Amino acid sequence: MREELATGERLLWDGRPSVARYVFTPATLFLSLFFLLFFTLPFVTFLASPTSSRQDTVFFIFFPLLVLGFFLLPALVPVWLEATRTHYVLTDRRAVIHGWRREAEVDLATCAYVESERSLMGTTSIFFGPRNSFEDWSWWGWRANRAPGFRAIRDGERVYKLVREARARLRPA
Numbered sequence: 183m184r185e186e187l188a189t190g191e192r193l194l195w196d197g198r199p200s201v202a203r204y205v206f207t208p209a210t211l212f213l214s215l216f217f218l219l220f221f222t223l224p225f226v227t228f229l230a231s232p233t234s235s236r237q238d239t240v241f242f243i244f245f246p247l248l249v250l251g252f253f254l255l256p257a258l259v260p261v262w263l264e265a266t267r268t269h270y271v272l273t274d275r276r277a278v279i280h281g282w283r284r285e286a287e288v289d290l291a292t293c294a295y296v297e298s299e300r301s302l303m304g305t306t307s308i309f310f311g312p313r314n315s316f317e318d319w320s321w322w323g324w325r326a327n328r329a330p331g332f333r334a335i336r337d338g339e340r341v342y343k344l345v346r347e348a349r350a351r352l353r354p355a
Contacts, residue, residue: 187273194344195272203305203334204265205258214254221246270332272341274348277310279330286330290345291352298342306338307331308345 187193225246267282277293279286288310297309309331335341 186271186278188275191276192274193271194274194348195270195341197270197332197335197337197341199265199268199270199332199334200303200305200336201262201265203301203303204268205261206303210258210261213257217249217254221249265334268333270335272332272344272348275352277330277332277345279332288330290349293349296342296345296349298338300338301334305334305336306342307333307335308338308342 225243264282269280271278271280275290277288277290293310295309295311297313299307299309301307309329311329311331313329332338332341
């Protein structure tokens with residue numbers, strides 16, 4: 183990233199998202215648990231019944247594999263790829279997001295809105311614009327209309343403080 187810095191620009195912070203927190207949003211956790219219970223509970227009940235046969239068991243195993251192979255994996259793999267290939271940079275003038283399928287640059291001098299959100303999972307997300315009400319509930323890698331931000335970062339409070347200080351220095355008195 184140093185080669186991308188403009189003349190006189192200073193690097194304040196760079197980092198990557200926490201992969202587990204980035205991938206497992208409330209939507210992915212909810213839907214994964216829902217389908218796990220929806221398909222596993224009947225399967226276990228079926229196996230416990232005295233009338234189950236080997237042929238029935240093979241047929242019943244097909245449904246959880248179908249859900250895993252055609253629903254959960256296609257939903258989680260793109261998000262995992264995005265999480266592992268995303269890099270965040272904060273300079274004294276800009277916030278830069280290098281993603282797998284998305285690049286964004288925010289000029290801190292003209293950025294009117296910055297929000298910090300702490301997760302229950304120990305990470306913080308910093309957003310550089312208003313967010314869509316349901317953007318955290320995106321599924322299957324559908325991440326359209328998302329506010330640019332540093333998502334699921336560790337030490338987010340310190341980074342948020344750096345953002346606020348950089349914005350304060352850039353604003354006219």
